[in-house]
Structure formats: structure tokens, C-alpha cells
Amino acid sequence: MTQVCTCCRKDFFKPELHQTQIHSESVGPENFEIIKDFVTALVDRVTVGRNATRIGLVLYSLEVRLEFGLNKYTTQQDVKQAIRKMQYMGEGTYTGTAIRKATQEGFSGARTGVRKVAIVLTDGQADKREAVKLDIVVREAHAANIEMYAIGIVNTSDPTQAEFLRELNLIASDPDREHMYLIDDFNTLPGAFIAVLFCIVSDPSQNRAAWEEALSLWILHTSEQQC
Numbered sequence: 001m002t003q004v005c006t007c008c009r010k011d012f013f014k015p016e017l018h019q020t021q022i023h024s025e026s027v028g029p030e031n032f033e034i035i036k037d038f039v040t041a042l043v044d045r046v047t048v049g050r051n052a053t054r055i056g057l058v059l060y061s062l063e064v065r066l067e068f069g070l071n072k073y074t075t076q077q078d079v080k081q082a083i084r085k086m087q088y089m090g091e092g093t094y095t096g097t098a099i100r101k102a103t104q105e106g107f108s109g110a111r112t113g114v115r116k117v118a119i120v121l122t123d124g125q126a127d128k129r130e131a132v133k134l135d136i137v138v139r140e141a142h143a144a145n146i147e148m149y150a151i152g153i154v155n156t157s158d159p160t161q162a163e164f165l166r167e168l169n170l171i172a173s174d175p176d177r178e179h180m181y182l183i184d185d186f187n188t189l190p191g192a193f194i195a196v197l198f199c200i201v202s203d204p205s206q207n208r209a210a211w212e213e214a215l216s217l218w219i220l221h222t223s224e225q226q227c
Contacts, residue, residue, distance in 0.1 A: 031186045032088045035121075038189060040080050048076045055079050056106050062092030062127070064101050071109055093124060095167075096132035103141045116146045119196060120171050121189070123153035125164045138170055148173045151181045151192045 046053045054070040073079045150172040172179035
């Protein structure tokens, strides 16, 4: 587990990419726009194409929606336009359902031998109304060779934080110190992503050519927390 501070620098970013899953129960419309801005900026740093990085995106709250799959867009401009058109969704945090959709549909058509990575951004635990069990779908994702990163926006005054941290630990691949990151608000989100990307591209077992063939699936959760 790694805590991320605002001292992280953008020049740590490398152009190779990853799969991304983003979830946050109290995102709210304003923070949702911040997320779209940042995701768009990340796309600018990636080589998008059929034989380069392919990008897909899932939005979810109580509803889970595959916005576009890996094969739909082959240019940066098309991906960015699709991100800008995303609509904010309502209440709910069906994290397990979203991860399952990513595993079963989002990575459909993934190329053999291409590294699959998912990043989950969340600020709260999964909705207890959800029928799908988080531990089961996480095992499914890991069994599908999807490397999972978890970024948690934490509120230390929230009495449910212990359970929230347990879920982040469950989602993140091992070792946790390389796959689980904690931030305190959306303003430190860029630093968290930079830290994750730096960790990914610093893996000596992965060369640049392998990352040029990466797949990228982003899952954004968009709802306001209910009291």
C-alpha cells in the first residue's frame, strides 16, 4: 500500500499504458468533469491504434454500462470525443458488477500475449445491495490474467474505512505495496496515476514494445454518496 502526496511530478509519466477501472461513490458532477479532464490528458500521452494501445471504457453506478470497447476507436481524437460525451450517472456503487463486465466484455477481443492491466479508483466500499460478490469477481479477473491496481480516496473520519481498505486490498494484485494507492481528495488524483504508471513501466520484465501493444479499459463510477 502506498500513500500518494502532491509532490509526485508529471515527468515521471511514461507513454506506455495500462487498463484502468475508476470507481467513486461520491464523485459528484463537478469531480466527474475533473476525472474526464484527467483521463483525456492521459489519452494524449498514449499511442492509440489497432496495433498499439487500444482503449475501452465502462461507466457505472447502480447501472453498469460499457461505453465503448477496445475495438471501437483507433485514434486519440475519437477516444477523447467519446470521453467528453460521457454522461454523469446516479446513485450506487456496484463495483463487483463493473469488474465482472470489464472481465467478461471489456477485454473481449484482447490480443494474445498482450499485458492486461486494470486500475480501480474508488472512494467507498461496494454497495451492500449488490447481488454480485466482490471477492468472486476479483478472483475471476485475476484468473483472466488481468493485473489489478486500486486507488482509494480515503476519509479517515468515516467509520467504514476499515472495510473499505479491506476491499482495496482484495482488488489489488500482489504485492499490495505496488498495486494499492491511497489519496485524500480528487486534487491528488494526477499524482496517484503518475505513481501507478511509474510503477508499471518500471517493471523490468516489461519492455517498450510490449507496452506499445497494451490494452486499456477504463471503468468510471459516477454517483453521489447517499446519506
